[in-house]
Every structure is written in structure tokens, then in C-alpha cells.
Amino acid sequence: MKLISAEFVISSTATGRADGIPRDRITQVALAGRSNVGKSTLINALGRSRIARTSAAPGKTRLANVYRLAVDGGAGGPGRWTVYLVDLPGYGYARGGPGAARELAGVAEGYLARRPGRGDSGTPTLLLVDARHPGLEADVDALAWLRSLGVEPHVVATKVDKLTRAERARNLQTAQAAFGTAVLPVSAATGEGLDELWRLIAQLARRT
Ligand code: GDP
Numbered sequence: 173m174k175l176i177s178a179e180f181v182i183s184s185t186a187t188g189r190a191d192g193i194p195r196d197r198i199t200q201v202a203l204a205g206r207s208n209v210g211k212s213t214l215i216n217a218l219g220r221s222r223i224a225r226t227s228a229a230p231g232k233t234r235l236a237n238v239y240r241l242a243v244d245g246g247a248g249g250p251g252r253w254t255v256y257l258v259d260l261p262g263y264g265y266a267r268g269g270p271g272a273a274r275e276l277a278g279v280a281e282g283y284l285a286r287r288p289g290r291g292d293s294g295t296p297t298l299l300l301v302d303a304r305h306p307g308l309e310a311d312v313d314a315l316a317w318l319r320s321l322g323v324e325p326h327v328v329a330t331k332v333d334k335l336t337r338a339e340r341a342r343n344l345q346t347a348q349a350a351f352g353t354a355v356l357p358v359s360a361a362t363g364e365g366l367d368e369l370w371r372l373i374a375q376l377a378r379r380t
Contacts, residue, residue: 199256210302247371248374303332306346
């Protein structure tokens with residue numbers, strides 16, 4: 173697999189009619205997760221450049237940020253393909269109060285509700301959770317919320333480099349039990365799990 177290009181496309185409120193979210197046929201993979209879970213860092217690791225701004229002030233993002241990656245080959249065989257990564261605003265951020273939380277959920281819902289479903293799993297979505305805090309209530313709630321929108325997310329556990337082997341095994345098991353689904357461990361810091369994540373993204377983006 174060869175990454176050809178990675179670029180920022182647009183920041184969008186994802187709620188208006190002319191919101192700027194691309195309307196072409198390229199697959200969009202949404203990324204959801206709590207503020208500070210490592211979404212921007214993961215997007216930069218996938219894009220191998222600083223296309224996403226990592227948050228010095230967590231929770232500031234009230235917009236959906238769209239990135240476009242062009243790839244040659246990888247899972248699914250040879251050939252060039254393109255995918256959008258749509259970074260949805262992080263949830264579970266208290267500083268702005270409940271109103272801010274509703275606003276963030278509104279952006280994500282506005283986006284997800286208007287994306288045509290693909291198969292039975294709705295909009296392809298990655299739910300990012302911190303590997304150090306398996307099964308957090310906010311994450312379990314987010315999973316239920318996504319399912320209520322007809323989305324069956326793929327759960328990705330970030331920052332596994334921060335765990336010992338024993339902690340990792342234990343936390344993954346706890347997370348899988350809490351979410352009732354497989355959890356893919358990754359680290360943007362060491363690159364661990366990124367090949368598997370690319371395989372998943374290719375499967376989502378290249379299936380027709
Ligand atoms: P976002 O709010 O979800 O976009 O989170 P960021 O990407 O800004 O990351 C939040 C913090 O976690 C930053 O200090 C990152 O450096 C750190 N971080 C993100 N990914 C990793 C990782 O894989 N390993 C480690 N050790 N730290 C990470």
C-alpha cells in the first residue's frame with residue numbers, strides 16, 4: 173500500500189444545507205471519540221503529515237473536519253482509491269457544559285443522519301476509545317447513541333503504547349466485553365496497529 177496524498181478538505185458545521193461536506197461518490201469514514209482520545213494524532217499518522225491540528229485546548233473543535241487520502245494498492249488488491257476521513261467533534265467534554273455537549277452531538281447527528289447508509293452498518297464509522305480507560309461510560313453511551321442512529325461503529329483503542337503487555341491484554345478484554353464487539357488496538361506514537369487499521373479502512377472504502 174502506498175499513500176499518494178493526504179490533505180485537509182474543509183471544516184463544516186455539518187448541519188446546514190450548504191455545509192461543504194463533499195457530496196461525491198468517494199467513501200467517507202467518520203471518526204468519533206472523546207476529546208483528547210487521539211483522533212487528530214491518528215489522522216496525522218494515517219496521512220503521514222500534519223493535516224490535522226492536534227488539540228492544545230481539548231474540546232475546542234465544534235466542526236467536522238474533512239480530510240482526503242489517496243492510496244495506491246493495499247487490502248483489496250492493486251489500483252488507486254480515495255477515502256475521506258471525517259473527524260466529528262469530540263464528545264464528553266465538560267468545560268462547555270451540557271449545552272456544548274448537545275451542540276457537539278448535534279453536529280455529529282447532523283452529519284450521520286444525512287449520510288446514506290452503506291449496507292446494514294450505516295455510515296462507516298470508527299469509534300475511538302482510549303486503551304487506558306476501557307469501557308468508560310461516556311464511550312459505552314456513545315456506542316449506544318451511534319447504534320440508535322443506525323451506525324455500527326468499528327471500535328479502535330488508541331495509545332496502546334502507554335500500556336504494558338499485561339495491562340493491554342486486560343484492558344482489551346474489558347473493552348471488548350463492555351462494547352460487545354472486537355476492539356482494534358493502535359498507537360499513533362509507535363505505528364502499532366496502523367496496518368490493520370488501513371486494512372479496515374480499505375475494506376470500508378473499496379467495497380462497492
Ligand atoms: P483529539 O482531541 O482526539 O484530536 O486528540 P489529540 O490527537 O490532540 O491527542 C491528545 C493527546 O494524546 C496529545 O497530547 C497526543 O500527543 C496524545 N496522543 C495521541 N495519540 C497518541 C498515541 O498513540 N500514543 C501516545 N503516547 N500519545 C498519544
